[in-house]
Amino acid sequence: MSAENWLQQLQDNGYRITAARRAVVFTVFGSVHALTPAQVYEIARKKYRALGLVTVYRTLEKLEEQHLIQRVHQPAGCQAFISSGMGHQHLLLCEQCGKVAFFEGDDLDALTTAIAQKTGYQIHEHWLQLFGLCSSCK
């Protein structure tokens, strides 16, 4: 998966490729940090000066719809986004520098079926996020 692939996927789904979208896509794709719309705007504008904040919102919306990015939930707020990575993965956030790492947590299947049994709920989806310090910050 590359940034160009993201643009291609947008186009395949009937959206057009524009300079503004290119700037946003390249900004979010390349980031190891979860970025807020305002941060994306600030960074992406270095690539494409005429960019408007509104377009950032609109592009993030489409990328989320395509599951190319995902929202990151944090104690400080839930407006930040990060590239989705491959397949189903969970997030690990550094509380100091904000760096995001992915990990696979298929081990959860056992847990979710146990919980389903115990509670009578039919479980569709799960969110797992870990918080801590990355190797450079600790």
Next chain:
Amino acid sequence: MSAENWLQQLQDNGYRITAARRAVVFTVFGSVHALTPAQVYEIARKKYRALGLVTVYRTLEKLEEQHLIQRVHQPAGCQAFISSGMGHQHLLLCEQCGKVAFFEGDDLDALTTAIAQKTGYQIHEHWLQLFGLCSSCK
């Protein structure tokens, strides 16, 4: 733990017990659903007509600070709160009716230490939320 205990805990921490806080506390304490500030306002005002929305925000802030309630993160938004229940527990939300169930997930300790080893992160906290349908909705 009862609603009166919550009020007592607020008082023990230097806050005063007022009719407005009483209405908010009884509303949130008794709910099986995660409630937004606006929803708390609407319900609590049936108990105390003069209540202001601002006071709801301020009271929720204090209850969260005392770890009596916790914020619930959902795809639709992250402004809803629910009683914390006892000890460290995880959330299970019904996508249909919004009912929240708690469950214990101490089994995660094994997972977090494994992830810590693999990634080099020092893990402090984790959030786990499951989504699905409760027994009555499925």
Next chain:
DNA sequence: TATACTATTGAAAATGATTTTCAATAAAGG
């Protein structure tokens, strides 16, 4: 119980993030 101190209150105004509106522009297919 009365008093004094000060936290708390609700209303209104202010803020900040996000969304909508709209006319001008530019992408993509023919």
Next chain:
DNA sequence: CCTTTATTGAAAATCATTTTCAATAGTATA
């Protein structure tokens, strides 16, 4: 190259949340 129509940025509108402020009401103390 044209035509169609999605996309754009700016400005205005909206919505949730926070701040300000003078009036009120808890609580400790006498």
